[in-house]
Amino acid sequence: MRTMKNLKLKSARAAKDLSQQQLADLVGVSRQTINAIEKGDYNPTIRLCLSICRALDKTLDELFWEEE
Secondary structure: OOOOOHHHHHHHHHHOOHHHHHHHHHOOOOOOHHHHHHHOOOOOHHHHHHHHHHHOOOOHHHHHOOOO
16 A cells, blocks of 8 residues: 655645755755655654654644544
8 A cells, every 4th residue: 555645744844945955954864755755655763753843843643644
C-alpha cells in the first residue's frame, strides 16, 4: 500500500514561507528527505517528525496523523 502525500506538511512549510531546503537545514536532514516525506515516499522516524513539528509550530496530529 502506497502512503499518501503529506500535503499537510507541504502547506505548513509554505505557510512559514520555508523552502524544502530551509526546513531541511532547520531539522538537520537533506532537502531530498523533506521532498520524499512530502511525496509520501519516505516514512520519517518519530524523532524527525518531532523536529519537523517543532520547526513548523505544529503538533504530530496536525502534520502526520492520517484522517480515516
